[in-house]
Amino acid sequence: MNQKHQEDLSHIRSMMERSSRFISLSGLSGVFAGLSALIGGLYVYQLFKINGINYLDGEHILLNGNLVSELITSGLIILLFAFIFGIFFTMRKSKKYNLPIWTTATKKMLFNLAIPLAMGGIFCLALIYHKIFILVAPTTLIFYGLALINAEKYTFSDIKYLGFSQLILGCISLFFIGYGLIFWIIGFGILHILYGLIMFKKYK
Numbered sequence: 001m002n003q004k005h006q007e008d009l010s011h012i013r014s015m016m017e018r019s020s021r022f023i024s025l026s027g028l029s030g031v032f033a034g035l036s037a038l039i040g041g042l043y044v045y046q047l048f049k050i051n052g053i054n055y056l057d058g059e060h061i062l063l064n065g066n067l068v069s070e071l072i073t074s075g076l077i078i079l080l081f082a083f084i085f086g087i088f089f090t091m092r093k094s095k096k097y098n099l100p101i102w103t104t105a106t107k108k109m110l111f112n113l114a115i116p117l118a119m120g121g122i123f124c125l126a127l128i129y130h131k132i133f134i135l136v137a138p139t140t141l142i143f144y145g146l147a148l149i150n151a152e153k154y155t156f157s158d159i160k161y162l163g164f165s166q167l168i169l170g171c172i173s174l175f176f177i178g179y180g181l182i183f184w185i186i187g188f189g190i191l192h193i194l195y196g197l198i199m200f201k202k203y204k
Contacts, residue, residue, distance in 0.1 A: 025155055026089035027203065030162075030196025033082035038189035040078035044071060044181060055181060063133055072128070078188075109154035116147035137180025141170030141187045156203070162195045 048055045051067055063071070094101045120143025127136050148163030166187050173183035 025159075025199075026093040027196045027198070027200025029086040029089040030192045030199060032085035032089070032196075034189050034192030034194075034196060036078050036081040036085065037192060038185060040074055040081075041181060041185035041189055044074055047071070047074070068128070068133070105154050109151045112154060113147045113151040116143050116150055119143065120147070134177050134180065135174075137184040138170045138173040141166050141173060141183065144188075145170060156199065158195075158199060158202070162191060165191050165195075 045055055047067070047070060051064075090101065093099070120139060123143065124136050124139055127133070127139060145163045145165070145167030148166065149160050152160040152163065169183055169187045169191070173180055176183070
């Protein structure tokens, strides 16, 4: 009888979690988003070399208009690939486990995720407009970390650890101006891959 009660409670807890949290998020989304960022970051590094810039020498970098446009385009392409992978693996997981995608929890998660991301995007545009390029990478890490922490209550709680990691990394990078790309690759690339692998193994 006790075992049956425990099974019933477990089933009720599972149903409540499904209704209150977005649990279709796949760890593979993080892995492939990280790979996209890793490849994109290495491409940007090569882009600097092509333009005669040795990024790791610690000297102040002057960016011309064409290079800035290429960097922005690269960033948008990385974001697009991460978004596509996220949708693909989320839909695959929801179909495999018969989980609903567009629920109240999904809407709340996206809303809470979008607010810090939107503010961070506007702030980055202002930095680019005023040619303060050196702070763009730390800013993206900080606002992304805040977005993940803000959305944690509507999806897997583990996501907050990735959020705090991004936030701390972004704050550290503020004190190592000129090495933003390195921190960006670590945050959006390596940390995403590690987080994705852990989540995939834990929730598969």
